[in-house]
Amino acid sequence: MKLSTRNTFKGTVKKIELGAVNAEITLEIAPGVEVVSIITKSSAERLSLAEGKEVYALVKATDVAIAVD
Amino acid sequence: MKLSTRNTFKGTVKKIELGAVNAEITLEIAPGVEVVSIITKSSAERLSLAEGKEVYALVKATDVAIAVD
Amino acid sequence: MKLSTRNTFKGTVKKIELGAVNAEITLEIAPGVEVVSIITKSSAERLSLAEGKEVYALVKATDVAIAVD
Amino acid sequence: MKLSTRNTFKGTVKKIELGAVNAEITLEIAPGVEVVSIITKSSAERLSLAEGKEVYALVKATDVAIAVD
Amino acid sequence: MKLSTRNTFKGTVKKIELGAVNAEITLEIAPGVEVVSIITKSSAERLSLAEGKEVYALVKATDVAIAVD
């Protein structure tokens, strides 16, 4: 499957925190570089997410803001 | 300034493409790891973005989807 | 590949309009039901989108608002 | 009221799950076609959402990604 | 029509800039307070947007980030 989503980061699940509706997933996509994702708890279960699992983080280009010092 | 935005990636501008309203900015945030951002052309000008400039890419956690093979 | 994205609609490309940076893609996901997507022009080219092609529209649950009359 | 939002789907509420801050709403917009929405719990209450209620799902075109097999 | 969208700002169109696919709309929602919106050009036409017109700006709560000095 190919996606229009411009940004795809391969990573490993480091931490999962479950709420009532949502789940917060922390991935490591490079040594010392982490990405945090909020998805629904049912999606986390459907994807069988667990610490150590290899996953991809997907981000649309329009959802990336830029800052300068 | 501190941001609620969970994901902040320090990087360098590699490429800028300008449209009539939007601009597509490509950053390198680690060797071989690129992030593409679409912002308005007027923002790109206001931030004086240019190839080689050091910037930050900002992504809200709710804008990060996850995929598994 | 399985996605955390909750909403996946199978459809057919009906129309493609290209801008300088973005492309507007119209899909039909059911008889008389259309979905409009804005992606980058380079994504439209990378996916080889063309009228009549079978594709999927993906929407995160947090991006769906609800209205009542 | 007319909206800039390009995608409007008329549907019926099938299921509501409440969290502490958010609510997950499942709509049926065509036979066998469901849309899942996450809104705040206070919005779900303000709109008096309930199973069987007729509602609209609204999605901005920039929030629709596209995938191909 | 009532919306789940938590943030609704009444305002007046101050400026419209048209691109090939998108349009950038600037509203004034209070004396000296402006909101900029990017919508598709076809939406701007469908809503008959013009300088001086009274409109509403709608923003989902999950799309509002927070910063502190």
Next chain:
Amino acid sequence: MKLSTRNTFKGTVKKIELGAVNAEITLEIAPGVEVVSIITKSSAERLSLAEGKEVYALVKATDVAIAVD
């Protein structure tokens, strides 16, 4: 720090509601004008948000929809 984000509203925190994963923050950005934001609970803690604190609400232009009566 300068941001590509087009919309920045200075305001004061009026109310904070905490869920398991998310927090709902209500700001007043002008007399009688409120903005509601959903951020992660850990971001609310990291920014030391509290009632009365001065903060900024940030919204990308592509996340602003427009409605007309």
